[in-house]
Amino acid sequence: MNDPKRSGCPINLTLEVVGDKWSLLVIRDIIFGNRRHFRELLTHSEERISSNILADRLKTLLEAGILTRADDPTHKQKGVYSLTEQGIELLPVIAQMAAWGVKYLPVTEELGIRAQLLRDGGPKMWAEMMDELREIHLGIKRRKTGPTVGERLQRAYQEVVARRGRGDARARISD
Amino acid sequence: MNDPKRSGCPINLTLEVVGDKWSLLVIRDIIFGNRRHFRELLTHSEERISSNILADRLKTLLEAGILTRADDPTHKQKGVYSLTEQGIELLPVIAQMAAWGVKYLPVTEELGIRAQLLRDGGPKMWAEMMDELREIHLGIKRRKTGPTVGERLQRAYQEVVARRGRGDARARISD
DNA sequence: GGCAACCAGTTGCAAATCGCAATCGGTCTG
DNA sequence: CAGACCGATTGCGATTTGCAACTGGTTGCC
Structure with missing residues (x-):
């Protein structure tokens, strides 16, 4: 502006x-x-x-x-x-920030699990997820088949929520 | 706070x-x-x-x-x-932001050259530079010898300044 | 010893931004 | 046609920003 x-x-x-x-x-x-x-x-x-x-x-x-x-x-x-495409390429910036945050700041377990998986997956996993975003947002079909990074992250998140969430209202905030 | x-x-x-x-x-x-x-x-x-x-x-x-x-x-x-150490580990965040900026924003040549080299060097170069920062800021001697990443970036920057700077006052701002 | 230059901030103040709550005009559902 | 839902917009007090001037101290130099 x-x-x-x-x-x-x-x-x-x-x-x-x-x-x-x-x-x-x-x-x-x-x-x-x-x-x-x-x-x-x-x-x-x-x-x-x-x-x-x-x-x-x-x-x-x-x-x-x-x-x-x-x-x-x-x-x-x-x-x-x-x-x-420009927005999708912010993923590595965000992933890097998330990795730093999960290492040094008081991140909650359920909200940190994605960051950890993304860090462990490294640039290769980021690139894969960016391809998935290109499919979702730009309509560019990706090559790879099978469960997406996005799904894997989401599943891991929900497992933490389920495991921690027994009787804990905090865990039922998000979908 | x-x-x-x-x-x-x-x-x-x-x-x-x-x-x-x-x-x-x-x-x-x-x-x-x-x-x-x-x-x-x-x-x-x-x-x-x-x-x-x-x-x-x-x-x-x-x-x-x-x-x-x-x-x-x-x-x-x-x-x-x-x-x-926590501050030094912000380098990948900054490098990633710089790489994005140099790709999508109207970066000047002399200020963009470092970002480009750092992007091309990848995580390995970042790690090397972080070791140099550990030596400078934490007193932890690094293993590798020879010209540092910091020096190489600085030299590249000055080369651009010198090449572009013939008669151009803008180029003489920084050391 | 005296004085100018340098040092790390602090203060006052106007302008811009933030963040909350309420609201707006239009759209869809039953 | 009523009520929920939609993407915002508005009013307003609190906070943050940014500029300029200034403070209290230290150092180098003659």
């Missing part, structure tokens, strides 16, 4: 786009939670983003070319947000 | 620590510019950080365990900031 770039440094420019507390969380929910509508992003957000901020971030991410928006044929008012 | 964590997600927790426009730039200058004093960080900053914000971010990074501060024996008032 407002252009006065502070410098032409790649790190600075990246921070000017996604260097805030919410943008990457929105992208995280799209990537790992497959949230595609405004309402999904709003109400299933672990961190309770408020609607004006979500609206603002979606607009910024659209302008930055990280997301695209299409009309949902099933509902005239509903929009479907998709990642662009 | 203020604790009310929004969630125990590794990505969220990482963003709560370094998810702003300045923290990672300070760390970048420490890593790639070897700035160790307040004044160095303040005056050699490409993006012209102001002193109150720098002071605040240094305090936050100290509290987060990413930096440590020691007195400089050569000057009673001078402090020396060093990276902790």
Whole structure:
């Protein structure tokens, strides 16, 4: 939006786009939670983003070319947000941040399991997941068959929830 | 400082620590510019950080365990900031962000060259540079000898500056 | 010893951003 | 046609940002 770039440094420019507390969380929910509508992003957000901020971030991410928006044929008012290639390639950034967080910060077990698997899988697993995202968001069919990285992460998450969740209400928050 | 964590997600927790426009730039200058004093960080900053914000971010990074501060024996008032292991391990995060930025944003040639080399070098080069940072900041002697990654990046940067800089004042900003 | 330059911050203040709650106009469902 | 659902927008107080000036101290130099 407002252009006065502070410098032409790649790190600075990246921070000017996604260097805030919410943008990457929105992208995280799209990537790992497959949230595609405004309402999904709003109400299933672990961190309770408020609607004006979500609206603002979606607009910024659209302008930055990280997301695209299409009309949902099933509902005239509903929009479907998709990642662009540029957005999909934020996965390694997010994975790297998650790996650092899970190592040094007080991450809960159920929310950390995905980060650990993704770290252990390394760049190869990231690339595989990016191919899956290209299929979901760009319609580019992937080569590999069988269970996806996304499914494997989700299953691992749910196993932790089930194991820890006996009688524990906290564990039933997410789908 | 203020604790009310929004969630125990590794990505969220990482963003709560370094998810702003300045923290990672300070760390970048420490890593790639070897700035160790307040004044160095303040005056050699490409993006012209102001002193109150720098002071605040240094305090936050100290509290987060990413930096440590020691007195400089050569000057009673001078402090020396060093990276902790935790801070050094932010290098892959920064490298990944730089790689993304250099691919998708209007990065200047001289400021992009390091990011490109670091991307081409891959995780192996990052690990090597992290060993160099452990030597500089933690006093842990590294095994490998010969020119360091830091030196190679710096040399490449200066070559671009020299090549592009014929009569161009912009090129003589940094050391 | 005195003075200018340097050091790490701090303070005051205006502007911008954040975050909550309420609300809006339109759309779909029963 | 009523009520739930949809993607936002608005109002407003609290917080954060960014600039400029300043503080209290240290050091080098003549």
